[in-house]
Amino acid sequence: MPAPTPSTAPRVVLAGPPGAGKSTVAAALARLTGWTVRDTDDDVVAAVGKPVTEIFVDDGEQHFRDLERTAVAAAVAEHDGIVALGGGAVLAPETQTVLADYASRGGVVVFLDVSLAHAAPRVGFNRSRPLLLGNPRAQWQQLMDARRPVYESVATLRIITDGRAQHEIAREILDALEGAPTPTEENA
Numbered sequence: 001m002p003a004p005t006p007s008t009a010p011r012v013v014l015a016g017p018p019g020a021g022k023s024t025v026a027a028a029l030a031r032l033t034g035w036t037v038r039d040t041d042d043d044v045v046a047a048v049g050k051p052v053t054e055i056f057v058d059d060g061e062q063h064f065r066d067l068e069r070t071a072v073a074a075a076v077a078e079h080d081g082i083v084a085l086g087g088g089a090v091l092a093p094e095t096q097t098v099l100a101d102y103a104s105r106g107g108v109v110v111f112l113d114v115s116l117a118h119a120a121p122r123v124g125f126n127r128s129r130p131l132l133l134g135n136p137r138a139q140w141q142q143l144m145d146a147r148r149p150v151y152e153s154v155a156t157l158r159i160i161t162d163g164r165a166q167h168e169i170a171r172e173i174l175d176a177l178e179g180a181p182t183p184t185e186e187n188a
């Protein structure tokens with residue numbers, strides 16, 4: 001028997017670096033719309049049963065990235081609400097393909113952009129962020145410089161979040177979604 005054709009797709013996918021506010025804006029958008037949130041970091045944590053930092057330390061970043069790739073593909077295939085990606089998820093070529101396919105069906109991928117000056121107080125640099133050990137400010141900027149072209153290439157919409165409240169950003173996303181077709185297989 002052939003696999004069933006998926007008839008739904010996420011309303012929106014949120015991407016961006018640590019501190020961009022993906023999880024926070026996803027929750028604000030959920031409050032505005034009633035849509036449910038799927039956070040791929042949470043999916044990986046649930047699958048393994050330990051926090052992201054412990055996965056990095058015990059099993060290595062590559063293992064985390066393998067699990068993340070699977071989690072993103074599943075979320076985009078199955079979830080019909082808001083998908084918040086982990087900060088580095090877009091680096092995987094397979095994930096870039098998944099997002100390009102989703103966008104080609106009318107899907108909206110938002111790059112939540114943020115400068116170091118605004119990300120630093122948000123991230124706090126005292127929480128567990130395995131990629132920002134040592135000199136967190138320099139690490140964050142280096143990571144953002146390397147990733148910016150990727151965030152820009154996967155995104156269909158970029159929103160600068162500096163100095164903007166989460167509910168304003170959620171409202172801007174909602175305004176952009178209004179008028180956009182709901183992405184389904186039928187749009188393919």
Ligand SMILES: Nc1ncnc2c1ncn2[C@@H]1O[C@H](COP(=O)(O)OP(=O)(O)OP(=O)(O)O)[C@@H](O)[C@H]1O
Nearest residue numbers: 017018019020021022023024086087122164165166
């Ligand atoms: N627009 C905003 N203005 C001020 N603070 C914000 C904003 N968005 C998020 N924050 C704060 O920044 C911190 C990080 O936000 P969040 O966890 O949503 O980021 P993220 O993009 O999901 O990061 P990660 O890649 O680590 O999952 C939180 O404490 C949150 O309250």
Ligand SMILES: O=C(O)C1=C[C@@H](O)[C@@H](O)[C@H](O)C1
Nearest residue numbers: 018041052086087088130131
């Ligand atoms: O930017 C990154 O590479 C990461 C961001 C977080 O969301 C987690 O996925 C993890 O800490 C790695």
Ligand SMILES: [Mg+2]
Nearest residue numbers: 022023041084
């Ligand atoms: Mg997050």
